[in-house]
Amino acid sequence: MRAGLKDRHLSMIAIGGVIGAGLFVGSGSGIAAAGPGILVSYALVGTMVVFVMRMLGEMAAANPSSGSFSAYADRALGRWAGFSIGWLYWFFWVVVLAVEATAGAQILEGWVPAVPQWGWALIVMIVLTATNLGSVESYGEFEFWFAGIKVVAIAAFILLGGLAVFGVLPGADNDAVGLSNLTAHGGFLPNGPGKILTGMLMVVFSFMGSEIVTLAAAESADPERAVTKATNSVIWRIAVFYLGSILIVVALLPWNDPAITKDGSYVAALNVIGIPHAGQIMNVIVLTAVLSCLNSGLYTASRMAFSLGQRGDAPRAFARTSKRGVPQVAILCSVLFGFVAVFFNYKFPDTIFLLLLNASGAIALFVWLVICFSQLRMRRIILSESTEPLRVRMWLYPYLTWATVAVIVFVLGYMLTDTTNGGGRDQVIVSVLVALGVIGIAVARELLQGNEEEPDGP
Template identity: 35%
Template sequence: MAQQPATNGTDHMKRSLRNRHVQMIAIGGTIGTGLFLGSGTTIHRTGPSIILVYAVLGIFMFLMMRALGEMLYEDPNQHTFVAFISKYVGEGAGFFAGWSYWLGLIFLAMAELTAIGRYIQYWFPTWNASLIQLVFLIILTATNLIAARVFGETEFWFAMIKIVAILALIFTGIIMVATGFKTPSGHIASFGNIVDHFQLFPNGAWQFLGAFPMVFFAFQGIEFVSITIGETANPRQVLPKAINQTIYRILIFYIGAIIIIMSINPWREINPLQSPFVQVFALAGLKGAAGIINFVVLTSAASALNSAIFSAGRHLYQIGREGHSKEDSRVTEISSSGVPARAIFSSSVIMLLAPALAMIPQIKDAFEFITSSSSDLYILVYALAMVAHYRYRHSPDYMADGFKMPGFPVTNIITIIFFVFIFFTLFINADARVPAAGAIIWTIVFGTFSYRKFRKADAAKDDL
């Protein structure tokens, strides 16, 4: 077994994150508005079979994380999984994936900033949304610039709030089921509500398939754990625990919460326009349920923004380290606190477009289109990461006694096929067709540019 890396990496970034930080960052980066707000829509569309969708996606996301984990275990000094795409697929593919993923994180952060403004206005409708967003961006950027451990502590408590809310829902639901709670519509809370008049495709097979991309985006962000490994004190010790424990905790939180929701309120009674969490707590007689859930969703958005700032800074730093232009070196500076300060600050400055966009009412639809388009690209980046893992297994770097992906090569190949399947299911939902088409155009145009830019370098590498 290879020896543990030193406390500080070769790039002088401080390894100050602990296992509890990494665990919460991974959980917090994944559990968000997709569960608290979006789950009502997915349940309404597919009924109890949504549990199957979450389970299938959870399995494939776990396989992807095991692939990323295997490469990171062999080389924990890498700060993003995109670095492995450059290393094993080619500089062109890495250049494309790096910038695509970084832009996706920027747009994700901008979307979360917009959401934060709206959540705060729930209590203070007269407050200026742009000013709210600016304040949150400054505060969370500052926490990222101070030290990785400060970011870790902040994210730890953000994630804790979400987890407590989910556990409260599950605990409340179990009590309601145990006491035979009756809803205003006359239904008795029971686990039997899930299988009562069960249909696998209650609204048709297309609606069932159309739920896959919606749930996929709910899981999006699980890869954040791979970005934190480079700044943990004992990366090879933390990594296996972080990946193996995170996935089943997320499945418990997601599937457990959805089972409770459908047990209390039959799925046909769930209002897709309202958070199912609000509906359950309101039925339980909790006063101000909407306000409480608004607070939880606010922390979810802040958590996602916090993770996006952290991840975007590390990705821009990684792009700079690869040195594709003279300007790249400007974002590779490490501050005295051991963080890529310029890369974080530069990413946050671009995120300032969100407050500016919030001042233009007409930009709402265009902004959501851009956000959706960038999110679609994550599927392509994930697929490229799996290709990188396949090539890693056939490279001299392969660590036979490392943290290996189970079932290779079959699991690797079917995961790539699954990501292709997810991308094509995007076209089932009318609202996602234009963004998906935009992702294809981006891939063709920027992908061609990236290929041509590094064609000679990649050819020379293949000849070695």
């Protein structure tokens, strides 16, 4: 672990971290459910993420750590909390590795069918594993270019779409000019205001990954400045890349256009604009987003495992580093479990792998809850240990923190109303059971360690 990430790496990791493959792939179903009101869903979830990132930024700027919120939970809430959320987060990203590797393999198989899908998944995982094993600079460089392509693609989409909406782009569909599509097909909330909540459930997990920059900052030359910069810029990043691009989609197309769900919202919008080969262009962008997520997922899982190893909550081997400062054992163990998850995805997609997906489904919300509760106590701990003012401060502390907790709990509760197979209820129930199991292990470890440390009686 060393300061190998440059400012440009961290800047692009921060920007690209909020642009996941879910934005490109999953937004269509949200638009179909909520209509133009999906903008409100994105705004509400985006606001929640801004608050969570502000809390995390406050702690990370004062005490940068490769374990990020897991290390802060350890100090603020107890060893059991740091242990539990650290392992749950690691598990989340290991499952994500399998999901993203499969998604990338599907695209690559379409281009080169001679290589089977499992072969492409294996190739992608091996290449990115080698990248992460090389040095943190290798990870940063790959992520710089992956994220750069995503950022340029979204910026170009917003620019071209905006020109089409204002009627100054040659070749665009005339029906796309103006903002009438926002209200012309049943109103702004065609399926009722309740669908805003449904939309929130569909988009909330596409924001996962914003917190990666606080882990990566620990391997930069000036962690405090990097975290401060990333935290302060999260508002415009979410506003531009999420709200801006989704606004373009629902302005260009009627929300109930079948192409939104059939072809994907961004492909459908590009077709309206008149961009040739829109499907293939979007496949390239989605593949880039997938590779970026894989690269960051492996990095994040390995750094969390490294931090757990340092604190004695994982095998000590996880905390060993190579001469280049890379936690190779943590990387190899993380990718090994990623390969196992990929195997389950191909062999038992509707049983074991579905169980893994459900078990990790609500972990993002658990992580955000832990960040909230940790910040409530860490503020007092930080101020008691230092006379320096906080470089990043959560607004309206502690009221906004408690309000964010209430919103997250509400979302978890609302997920229980989704009774579809593999839907919100399944995800919450299975994720809670897994979390309780991990917490049980953590508490048992503390009790055993406490008994071992007690002095013998007379």
